[in-house]
Amino acid sequence: MSQVPSITLNNGLEMPQLGFGVWQVPDDEAEKAVATAIESGYRSIDTAAIYENEAGTGRAIAASGVARDELFVTTKLWNGDQGHDAALRAFDASLDRLGLDYVDLYLIHWPVPAADRYVDTYKALEKILAEGRAKSIGVSNFLPEHLERLLGETSVVPVLNQIELHPQLQQSESRALHAKHGIATEAWSPLGQGKGLLDVPTVVAVAQKHGRTPAQAVLRWHLQLGNVVIPKSVTPSRIAENLDVFGFELDADDLAAFAALDEGKRLGPNPAEFNVGA
Numbered sequence: 001m002s003q004v005p006s007i008t009l010n011n012g013l014e015m016p017q018l019g020f021g022v023w024q025v026p027d028d029e030a031e032k033a034v035a036t037a038i039e040s041g042y043r044s045i046d047t048a049a050i051y052e053n054e055a056g057t058g059r060a061i062a063a064s065g066v067a068r069d070e071l072f073v074t075t076k077l078w079n080g081d082q083g084h085d086a087a088l089r090a091f092d093a094s095l096d097r098l099g100l101d102y103v104d105l106y107l108i109h110w111p112v113p114a115a116d117r118y119v120d121t122y123k124a125l126e127k128i129l130a131e132g133r134a135k136s137i138g139v140s141n142f143l144p145e146h147l148e149r150l151l152g153e154t155s156v157v158p159v160l161n162q163i164e165l166h167p168q169l170q171q172s173e174s175r176a177l178h179a180k181h182g183i184a185t186e187a188w189s190p191l192g193q194g195k196g197l198l199d200v201p202t203v204v205a206v207a208q209k210h211g212r213t214p215a216q217a218v219l220r221w222h223l224q225l226g227n228v229v230i231p232k233s234v235t236p237s238r239i240a241e242n243l244d245v246f247g248f249e250l251d252a253d254d255l256a257a258f259a260a261l262d263e264g265k266r267l268g269p270n271p272a273e274f275n276v277g278a
């Protein structure tokens with residue numbers, strides 16, 4: 001029913017190219033926002049143990065009336081739960097809070113280089129995958145060096161890497177590495193957290209040219225690059241606006257203008273140094 005196209009992951013499963021993120025949304029509010037998103041037509045939801053809203057997300061899913069196999073649910077393992085056995089326990093707890101028998105995608109949230117446990121942790125995810133309790137497994141915030149090591153020391157290629165990515169941080173090195181290994185690129189903070197990016201004159205001009213909002217122009221840019229996107233909003237009109245991005249197309253001039261916006265500007269931490277919670 002959904003107008004959102006799917007991408008085919010490297011394990012043959014389909015994932016909607018646009019989903020709904022719930023970072024920084026308190027549990028009760030997440031329940032409402034996810035309900036609104038599903039009602040609006042979103043079929044992919046991105047949460048994480050550390051967001052403390054898996055329970056609300058699960059309640060919205062249960063009440064949605066949408067068949068489980070039409071939804072794509074992602075959650076993530078927090079830094080303090082890395083390590084083989086701890087990861088298995090953390091996954092059970094996430095599944096329990098979500099009230100689900102399986103997730104569609106389970107991610108290691110950050111590599112946490114100082115702890116040096118992401119390879120062992122990923123082996124636990126491989127076990128969860130083999131048991132069918134996650135249909136797909138992947139990583140988040142892995143720099144090329146972390147991904148290369150994982151590929152060398154484990155058997156299952158991650159289906160995707162969820163990284164900070166927006167027009168001011170275009171991540172060309174990671175995207176090229178992902179493409180080489182059949183790993184999808186998923187963009188977090190795709191709208192640059194709704195801060196300065198949506199006021200950048202180039203973004204405003206491209207949006208105006210197409211009779212769209214800056215947020216829609218940015219999401220369209222991601223989709224045309226091939227990224228999976230998970231914009232977040234708790235405002236019903238914006239939830240709908242962010243999904244209404246399939247009726248127009250950026251042209252070569254627009255894409256060239258966006259390409260020039262890259263300034264390597266991180267809004268979040270550098271994964272090489274982010275060891276919080278470990």
Ligand code: NAD
Pocket residue numbers: 020021022023024046047109140141162163187188189190191192193194195198213215216230231232233234238241242268
């Ligand atoms: P985002 O880029 O999606 O921006 C969200 C903010 O932009 C909103 O809070 C709102 O202020 C504004 N906004 C949303 N829609 C708008 C619209 N149509 N017009 C104007 N402003 C609008 O930022 P995000 O929430 O940081 O990222 C999206 C999702 O990515 C998160 O909810 C989470 O699921 C995921 N994420 C993952 C990680 C990770 O480490 N893996 C980190 C951050 C976020």
